[in-house]
Amino acid sequence: MRRRIGVLTGGGDCPGLNAVIRSFVAVLVEEHGHEVVGFQNAWDGIIERNTMQLDVADVRGILHKGGTVLGTRRGSPLDTPDGPQRVAERVAQLGLEGLVVIGGNGSLTVAHALREQVRLPVIGVPKTIDNDIMGTDVCFGFHTAVQIATDAIDRLHTTSESHDRIIVVEVMGRDAGWIAAHAALAGGACAVLLPEFSSTVEAIAQAVVKRHGSGRSSSIIVAAEGAVRAQGAHGALGAFAAGLQDSTGFDVRTVSLGHIQRGGTPTSYDRVLATRYGVAAADAVIAGQWGHMVAVDGNDMTSVDLSIPAGSTRVLDEETYALVRRALL
Numbered sequence: 001m002r003r004r005i006g007v008l009t010g011g012g013d014c015p016g017l018n019a020v021i022r023s024f025v026a027v028l029v030e031e032h033g034h035e036v037v038g039f040q041n042a043w044d045g046i047i048e049r050n051t052m053q054l055d056v057a058d059v060r061g062i063l064h065k066g067g068t069v070l071g072t073r074r075g076s077p078l079d080t081p082d083g084p085q086r087v088a089e090r091v092a093q094l095g096l097e098g099l100v101v102i103g104g105n106g107s108l109t110v111a112h113a114l115r116e117q118v119r120l121p122v123i124g125v126p127k128t129i130d131n132d133i134m135g136t137d138v139c140f141g142f143h144t145a146v147q148i149a150t151d152a153i154d155r156l157h158t159t160s161e162s163h164d165r166i167i168v169v170e171v172m173g174r175d176a177g178w179i180a181a182h183a184a185l186a187g188g189a190c191a192v193l194l195p196e197f198s199s200t201v202e203a204i205a206q207a208v209v210k211r212h213g214s215g216r217s218s219s220i221i222v223a224a225e226g227a228v229r230a231q232g233a234h235g236a237l238g239a240f241a242a243g244l245q246d247s248t249g250f251d252v253r254t255v256s257l258g259h260i261q262r263g264g265t266p267t268s269y270d271r272v273l274a275t276r277y278g279v280a281a282a283d284a285v286i287a288g289q290w291g292h293m294v295a296v297d298g299n300d301m302t303s304v305d306l307s308i309p310a311g312s313t314r315v316l317d318e319e320t321y322a323l324v325r326r327a328l329l
C-alpha cells in the first residue's frame with residue numbers, strides 16, 4: 001500500500017538539512033514507492049496548508065546546498081491553545097500516516113508534546129550546529145560549523161600576529177560549548193569560554209599574560225555565545241574585551257562569527273552524516289517507529305524514545321573539557 005508521510009524542518013537552519021531531505025525521499029519514494037509531502041516554513045506550513053510534494057526530481061541537486069528547501073521558522077503550535085489539535089487535524093486531513101520532524105531541541109520537544117497530547121505519529125531527526133541534543137552522539141551541521149570557525153580563527157591568527165593583538169572570537173552555542181571547545185582545539189586558541197564551566201576575565205587574563213611571558217605576542221580566545229551572555233547582558237562581548245585589555249595591557253579586538261557558521265555548503269562529513277540520518281528516518285517510518293528520534297550511537301545509527309531529547313540539553317562532556325584544559329597553550 002502506498003503510504004503518505006509528511007516532513008518539516010524546524011528551528012534554526014543547519015548545514016545538511018537538504019541532504020537529510022534528499023536521502024529520506026530517495027528511500028521512501030524511489031525505493032518503496034511511497035509519497036512524501038513537505039511542509040514549508042516548519043509548523044506554520046501545517047497550519048496554513050503550505051505543502052510541497054517531494055519527488056525524486058525535487059531533491060536532485062540539493063545535497064551540497066546549505067539551508068533548507070522547505071524553509072524553516074522558530075515558533076510552535078504549543079503557543080496557541082488549539083495549536084496541537086489543529087496540527088493533528090491537518091495531518092489527518094492530508095491523509096498522512098505520520099510526520100517526520102527535522103529539528104533541534106525546541107522542535108523535538110514540540111514533537112514529543114504533540115505525540116503525548118494528540119497522539120500525533122511523529123519521528124524526530126536531530127539537527128543543530130550546537131550539537132547539544134540528548135540521545136545522539138553527534139548532530140549533522142556541527143562539523144561544518146566547527147570547520148567554518150576554525151577557518152576564521154586561522155585567518156585571525158595572522159592578523160593578530162601582525163599587530164600583537166588578542167582577538168576574542170565569539171562562536172555560536174547558546175547552551176552548550178561544543179562548537180567553542182572544538183574550534184578552540186582545532187584553531188589553536190589559548191583559552192576558551194564555555195557556558196558549562198564558568199570563567200572570569202581575570203583567569204583568562206592570567207592565561208594570556210603567561211603565554212605572552214613565554215615569547216608570544218598575539219593570542220586567540222574563543223568564547224561561546226552562551227558564556228559571553230553569562231558575563232553580562234547586551235554588549236557583553238565588548239565589555240569582556242575591554243576588561244581583558246585593562247587586565248593585560250594588550251590590544252584586544254572582537255569578532256562575532258554569528259550566522260556565518262550556519263550558512264553555506266556542508267562539509268563532506270556532514271553530507272554523509274545527514275544522508276545517514278535521512279535513510280535512518282525513512283527506515284524508521286517503514287518500521288513504524290513513531291515516537292522515536294533517529295540517533296547516532298558510536299558509529300551506528302539507532303533510535304531513542306522522543307522523551308529523551310525533549311526538554312533537555314546535552315552539555316559539553318567532562319572528557320572534552322579535560323582535553324581543552326590540557327591542550328590549550
Ligand code: F6P
Nearest residue numbers: 012104128129130172173174225
Ligand atoms: O540553535 C542554533 C543556534 O544557531 C544557536 O547557536 C544560536 O544561539 C541560535 O541558533 C540563533 O538563533 P536565530 O537564528 O534564531 O537568531
